[in-house]
Amino acid sequence: MKKKYRHVAAVHSKPRTSCLSHDSQVSPSFLGFRNLMVIVLVVGNLRLMIENFKKYGVLICIRCHDYRRQDLILGAALYFIIPCHLFLAYIVELVAAQQAQASLRAGKKRDGTATPGGSYIASDEERRKFQSTWILIAWIHGINVSLCLLITSVVVYFFIHHPLIGTLSEVHAIIVWLKTASYAFTNRDLRHAYLHPSRREEDALPEIYSECPYPKNITLGNLTYFWWAPTLVYQPVYPRTKKIRWVFVIKRMSEVFGLNAFMWIASAQYAAPVLRNSLDKMASLDLPSILERLMKLSTISLVIWLAGFFALFQSFLNALAEVMKFGDREFYTDWWNSPSVGVYWRTWNKPVYQFMKRHVFSPLIGRGWSSGAASIAVFVFSGVLHELLVGIPTHNIIGAAFIGMVAQLPLIAITAPLEKMEGINGRIIGNCIFWISFTLIGQPLAALLYFFAWQAKYGTVSKQLVKA
Numbered sequence: 001m002k003k004k005y006r007h008v009a010a011v012h013s014k015p016r017t018s019c020l021s022h023d024s025q026v027s028p029s030f031l032g033f034r035n036l037m038v039i040v041l042v043v044g045n046l047r048l049m050i051e052n053f054k055k056y057g058v059l060i061c062i063r064c065h066d067y068r069r070q071d072l073i074l075g076a077a078l079y080f081i082i083p084c085h086l087f088l089a090y091i092v093e094l095v096a097a098q099q100a101q102a103s104l105r106a107g108k109k110r111d112g113t114a115t116p117g118g119s120y121i122a123s124d125e126e127r128r129k130f131q132s133t134w135i136l137i138a139w140i141h142g143i144n145v146s147l148c149l150l151i152t153s154v155v156v157y158f159f160i161h162h163p164l165i166g167t168l169s170e171v172h173a174i175i176v177w178l179k180t181a182s183y184a185f186t187n188r189d190l191r192h193a194y195l196h197p198s199r200r201e202e203d204a205l206p207e208i209y210s211e212c213p214y215p216k217n218i219t220l221g222n223l224t225y226f227w228w229a230p231t232l233v234y235q236p237v238y239p240r241t242k243k244i245r246w247v248f249v250i251k252r253m254s255e256v257f258g259l260n261a262f263m264w265i266a267s268a269q270y271a272a273p274v275l276r277n278s279l280d281k282m283a284s285l286d287l288p289s290i291l292e293r294l295m296k297l298s299t300i301s302l303v304i305w306l307a308g309f310f311a312l313f314q315s316f317l318n319a320l321a322e323v324m325k326f327g328d329r330e331f332y333t334d335w336w337n338s339p340s341v342g343v344y345w346r347t348w349n350k351p352v353y354q355f356m357k358r359h360v361f362s363p364l365i366g367r368g369w370s371s372g373a374a375s376i377a378v379f380v381f382s383g384v385l386h387e388l389l390v391g392i393p394t395h396n397i398i399g400a401a402f403i404g405m406v407a408q409l410p411l412i413a414i415t416a417p418l419e420k421m422e423g424i425n426g427r428i429i430g431n432c433i434f435w436i437s438f439t440l441i442g443q444p445l446a447a448l449l450y451f452f453a454w455q456a457k458y459g460t461v462s463k464q465l466v467k468a
Contacts, residue, residue, distance in 0.1 A: 027424070045299070052270055060268055068161055075165040078152055082172050083227060085148035089180045090223045092140050093187050096133070097215035100191050115199075122196045130195065134188055141184040145177045153392050163454075166393030174385055178355055179226065182234040185359050190214035190236070212236040229326050230317040232355040239327030252319035259311035263304050270300045275451045282452045290448070297444040305443060313349070339427035340415035341408060341434050356382065375412075379405050390446075396453035400446055411437055 019028040111123035122130070152173035156166040193205055194214045212222070217236035226234055274297050281289040313331045321329050335348035346353050356378050364374040383405035391397035411433070418430035 045303075048270070052273070056269075056273055058269075060265055071160045071162045071165045074155055074160050075169055078155060078169045079172065082148060082152060082169075082176050085144050086176050086180050086183070086227055087220075087223065088144050089141055089183055090218070090220065092137060092144070093183070093218050096137055096187070096191060097218040099133070100195055101215060103195065118197065119199045120196050126196075130192065137188070138184065141180060145180045148180075149173050149177050149388070153388060157392050157395055160393075163393045167389070170389055170392050174389060175232070178232045179234065182232060182355060182359055183223070183226065186234040187214070187218070190217070206235075208237050208239070209235070225324065228320070229324050230320045230331070230351070231326070231328075232351045233358055241322075241325045241327050244322055244325060249319045249322050252315045252322070255315035256311050256319070259307045259315065263307050263311070266300060266304050266307075271297065271304065271447075274300065275447065278448055279452060279455055282448060294440065294444045294448065297447065298439050301443045301447055302439045309348075337431065338434050339430040340412065340419040341430075341437070342412040342416055343419060344434055344438075345408065345412075352382075376409060379409055390450060394450050394454050395458075396450060398449065398453050400449045404442060404446055 017024045019026070111125055114120050152169055156169050160166045160169065190205075190209075191214060193203075214236065222236065225238075229238065231238070274293065278290070278293040278297075280286075281293060309332075317331050318329055320326075331350050333347040333350070335344050338344035338347060360378050360381060361374045364377055365371065369377070383402035386401040386405050387397060387399060390401040391399075415430040415433050418426035418433075420426070
């Protein structure tokens, strides 16, 4: 201000770009836009809440839901019966471990060759014996877990009417199915390493396993911990924490309770009327109206899904991990930033992804399958599980959940190149494709299809009529 020439300062002294331009060197912060989006979302939903209450009144009604005594009794019975199959798997592995120990007893001659480095090369006869034993064990495990899933599915489909109770039972059976499979496959490889040790670097077992080497891990306590641990992948040893923070557990369980109450209220008060008002449009195949209903349903379905995600992966699994002193709590990563559909499926549900990669994808690659063929197998298998999880409790196996999972494959193929593009534009486009396919098409359409199928079969799940 004290300069003699006050009007000659060079305002434009070098080339610069607007901060929102594609060629900007520095990415701007969108914190303000995020705050604006939150405010708009809150205000918009408050308006919808007021409109909903003015049009329908209060729809929250516990007595209006069709809870049958038979549903509660059968659901409770399944809750105690399903884990029995996991302990049958323990008995099978215990017998197999005892046989393996017997074959290595001192003084018993073996036909293979021991190398100076500490490895043991099995003879052809020993390899055939190990393989034939594994085939027998695999059949027993397969029949055991298949009966678990079959019995549960039959009881849920034919005898449990309420979809929530049926879903909880089916989820429990699928979890035990996956845990038993992991328990069997992992112990098979540990038994192989126990009988035919290899000192090659690529064959080395994880260092953490040395804390509980095979067959010391085949104990009832070890299996019980795996049964309750928040993982689908069996390990003899897991990273553990030193103590339980009970205040942390109480906070997380409070979140679980609050979010579940919110999801129930949002489903009954907001989602149900939209679904009911869509029935005539679905029956007449009024495509423009169906699209409008999908867009209307997308907001509330996304909010409910996000609440469910947080309640399960952030609150419940962290509380369970704290009680079990389970150290590895990366149940998800930042899937919301996924630059492609493939990244989303690898990051949003880490327990399932780790199971699929370890017990389905990697073994198929090891057998000579291509990456694409192995991915197809993974999504087909996942599609079957999703159809069981949705179709069985709703008593409508219409294939929508299966098709929805398999349809992810072309989306993954489309968005994979975008993820690898230089610059940020490809990742932005891939992220937009992920969110559009997920929020506007995937979840709302699946909800409409299964709700329509339920209504066509049963008429209504609530005694309270909602006027269109």
